[in-house]
Amino acid sequence: MNDSQHFETIAIRTQLTQTHYREHSAPLFMTSSFTFEDAEMARALFADEMDGNIYSRFSNPNTSELIKKICLMEGAEDGFAVASGMSAVFSSMAPFLKTGDHILVSRSVFGSTLQIVTNLLPRWGITYTLLDVKKTDEWESLILPNSKMLLLETPSNPALDLVDLEWASKLCKKYNLLLNVDNCFATPYLQQPMKWGADIVTHSATKYIDGQGRAIGGIIVGRQSLINEVRFFCRHTGPAMSPFNAWLFSKSLETLALRMDRHCDNALKLAQYLQQHPQVESVAYPFLPSHPQYALAQKQMKAGGGIVTFVIKGGLEQGRNFLNAVRGLSHTANLGDARTIVTHPASTTHSKLSEQDRLSVGILPGLIRISVGLENIQDILFLLEEAFNRSRK
Numbered sequence: 001m002n003d004s005q006h007f008e009t010i011a012i013r014t015q016l017t018q019t020h021y022r023e024h025s026a027p028l029f030m031t032s033s034f035t036f037e038d039a040e041m042a043r044a045l046f047a048d049e050m051d052g053n054i055y056s057r058f059s060n061p062n063t064s065e066l067i068k069k070i071c072l073m074e075g076a077e078d079g080f081a082v083a084s085g086m087s088a089v090f091s092s093m094a095p096f097l098k099t100g101d102h103i104l105v106s107r108s109v110f111g112s113t114l115q116i117v118t119n120l121l122p123r124w125g126i127t128y129t130l131l132d133v134k135k136t137d138e139w140e141s142l143i144l145p146n147s148k149m150l151l152l153e154t155p156s157n158p159a160l161d162l163v164d165l166e167w168a169s170k171l172c173k174k175y176n177l178l179l180n181v182d183n184c185f186a187t188p189y190l191q192q193p194m195k196w197g198a199d200i201v202t203h204s205a206t207k208y209i210d211g212q213g214r215a216i217g218g219i220i221v222g223r224q225s226l227i228n229e230v231r232f233f234c235r236h237t238g239p240a241m242s243p244f245n246a247w248l249f250s251k252s253l254e255t256l257a258l259r260m261d262r263h264c265d266n267a268l269k270l271a272q273y274l275q276q277h278p279q280v281e282s283v284a285y286p287f288l289p290s291h292p293q294y295a296l297a298q299k300q301m302k303a304g305g306g307i308v309t310f311v312i313k314g315g316l317e318q319g320r321n322f323l324n325a326v327r328g329l330s331h332t333a334n335l336g337d338a339r340t341i342v343t344h345p346a347s348t349t350h351s352k353l354s355e356q357d358r359l360s361v362g363i364l365p366g367l368i369r370i371s372v373g374l375e376n377i378q379d380i381l382f383l384l385e386e387a388f389n390r391s392r393k
């Protein structure tokens, strides 16, 4: 594969070597293990003296195809595919931390990431500091001599706050920290954190990489030396992605650019509609000029992404009423699907946090998150208008 090719071509043409069946579409390798031609080959493979598949917990042609594609898209040297976005997040941290280390983590990361950092890592003597994405000027003063990693998401979920990746990477280099970015919301089509200096990038493939809400998966990519550590960790702890899911995700990537263009186009139109709606208090979308970090969004993202959040007038109760009034759009705990999904974080995904903790990450009682799908935008707007009308007291 020629890596000077354009994103869409890489997404479509990065493929396994053709087998003797001369298939056009990549075949599925549902096999737990691979045979050795002789004892010497088995020895050399296990001794890492030759490349090749041994066992699908270590590698498989379908996961290799997916990894190669995402590496080309992200500008990474190597990667490892795992069973979920959360195993990607965990496997991007665990190999680099030991008892006595400290990690800096944006408070605005996915809830399960916060659980790992605040409830699991401390059991192994790894301490943490949570960072406020609205106060990045304080971050440098919170770095400790034993800090090893800075972990963040941009845009954040669900408040859609951004972190300047170029600035964060300079800060990390100054203090010898690894910069680990969860790029799930933006996808490699809209943002490549490694271009700005990130060391490790993770994805929940469950979201836009699949794009159709069918399978759970994750991927970690980065510099070769770091991925060697990740591979050692994953090879022996066993979170490997199933070959079937890798095959599915790799096929889905063929349409990622097309899908993201449409998600972003629909999302911008929806944000503009919400901005002038009398029942809406405020709207957040990175590519709306009213977003406080609009200039940064334009610098580091190709477009604003598929997620729009807004605050409905009337707080928690009106948020719940609105969700109950929605018809024809999905009410489910996922995002990045071809189908538009509406959620009310304060009463669902973030209901276990205290009100104060919710407010600290921008989750107001009336905040509604819309993962804007690929339906015709006129139909999405019509269904939302109906929900506004039905929920009006």
Ligand SMILES: Cc1ncc(COP(=O)(O)O)c(C=O)c1O
Pocket (backbone or CB within 6 Å): 084, 085, 086, 087, 089, 110, 153, 157, 182, 184, 185, 203, 204, 205, 206, 207, 216, 217, 218
């Ligand atoms: C930003 C982000 N990272 C990680 C995850 C976890 O991914 P998965 O559900 O595939 O484990 C999610 C899931 O919503 C997410 O939104």
